[in-house]
Amino acid sequence: MESVVKQKVLALNGDEAVAYAAKQSDVDVVAAYPVTPQTIIVEKFSEYVANGEVDTEFVCVESEHSAMTACLTASATGARTFTATAAPGLALMHEMLYVASGCRTPVIMVIANRALSAPLNIHCDHSDSMSERDSGWIQIYAENSQEAYDSVIQAFRIGENPEILLPVMVCLDGFTLSHTLENVHVLPDDIVKEFIGIRPIPLVTTHEGKSVPFKLDPENPMTMGPIALQNYYFEFKRQQEEAMKNAQRIIRQVHEEYAQTSGRRYGDGMLEFYHLEDAEIAIVCLGSTAGTVKTVVDELRAEEVKAGLLRIRAFRPLPVEGIVRAVENVKAMAVMDRSMSFGGHGGPVFHEIRHVLYDAPTHPYLVDYIYGLGGRDTSPTQIRKIYQDLQMILQTQHLGKPVRYVGLRE
């Protein structure tokens, strides 16, 4: 039985919504560095600190590399930690992202997605977070600011779960979400506090058979971040994969529990399905573009076109079985990629979807559309054109070019 709580509606942009969620989440340490389009998050959080609205140690570091470093050692010392960044900052963190996941420190980080240089560009695409696909972080992509708010609160519960202990990235599209005002329903402080609790520190067994907290604790000295060579490194990595597997279940559980209180659901927490049950043609995408796609699906449905959308909310871990099931009746499908994998066959989302469908009993015609790089706008007309292309593929039973570009001068 759902018992949805009464919630305030605030006019917030995506960055503010995220900062608000972090404020409510009883974060112990924030270490962050400003970078467009994430900066509002750090600014907002600094205000909360300056006004005594949070009980958080805010470390205003000199680089993103140090931001991630300080977050992960804080986390290793037992703190709940939060940070935020975007493209160049995320790229500078790259080394430490692997250390954070490898040390099993559940740092929560918001990415305001932005294009990677060069040429310099501050606007949205997914080249930054897609470059960190294999860093061992859970990745959740929000469609709107409301979901960004909800996802940050959920992220603490997911990452800090003793079965997981992995860092989590919540990605929101730069400017499209980060700087655009939206009505955001926010939960009361005490409800969030109750939902999230204090960070649980799991117990681990030492070589002496003693049960000790998994953190840097003078009472129970532990060596963290050791060197592990040919004889042990591999097992550490395999354990991370196991945690990722568990994460699928935990993400769904936390999402459902949160839905009971907030009344908000995003599919099953991993995937969102929009008119997919009887869809013949469908688009797969992630992030804010899904909002535009939904509008077009509504129009097409009114015209009795069997169009649908599969939105990937959790890209890591990837819900393989869910994707296969979701599109089993789709006949032609377009994947939308907001980043490129130069020299590869299409973008990273295309790679994943095509790969997932290899073992499926049937698969649809599959085509990749690379779009919106460097913040280029993608209109409903362009989305409609993609659905028309899919219809054409079905009519002619001919795929044509498997990798295409949207709104590009060629």
Add this chain to the structure above:
Amino acid sequence: MLSEWKFTAKDIAEKPDLFMSGHRACAGCAPATVLRLVLKAVRGPTILTHVTGCMEVVSSIYPYTSWAIPWIHTAFENAAANASGIEATIKVLKKKGRIKQEQIDVIAFAGDGGTYDIGIQALSGAVERGHDFLYVLYDNEAYMNTGIQRSGGTPYGASTTTSPAGTVIPGKVEYKKPIADIMVAHDMPYVATASPYYWRDLITKSRKGIEVNGPAFLHAFAPCPRGWRYDTSKSIEISHLAVETCVFPLWEAIDGEYQLSASSKVIALKPERKKPVREYLKMQRRFGHLFTPKFEKVLDEIQRITDQRWQRLLKKCGMN
């Protein structure tokens, strides 16, 4: 401002080693001696962090460890950022009542590569932010873990694998970066230099660095027999000569006020006690090529820089 902690050699010998035996450091490794001595100075619960390097590698090969206190390594360029996160957590969790200890000290260890070069940004940032921690630079004057490559801490004239003594170039042609002075310029409360020969001075300075409120920086001289190419029994003797020749003078700067310590103070008062740099250099084969007619002038240049830096230091200490 600092407590007058007094100790005898017996006290130190009886204090349990926090950097335990069984590690895999080379015979004669002075960095290992430095670590051991620094940890003799801890006053209570302490968390240690370490960057990638010799001392990290020899002490933490999974599933073994040489650390009897909580210890974390994350990467190469971020000792000070590691310490920042730990210190911030101690502060906030103490306030929230989730850390019981009255006080937990934080010590960061890094080599010269991790300090002079790749780690200086994180170090400068952490000191500017005023985190309360002791940063220990163990300076073996090159990237020894990767096989003796030159760093900003390698002295003029030294032969390393990336500044080899050739037929034309006499080893490293750049001067050693005055890292401790750079740290004093941060207006930090405590900066000191130390040498393992002067073990009492080293332990005392470590303790001061731990006790001081805010960041402290200890620059510890740490000869490496493998990289400097001398007999493994000579590390402590070389640590002695470096001070006696004023190649590595001992001093501390409390709130920016320089003062000499140990033998360096004596040499300032009795300049005749100062030994020529050749005595120090000739013990190490990394300088061997300088003792040939072709490069002999480099020895004079090293003497000149050493004298010049010593005079500058005396001036800072008001002793010239």
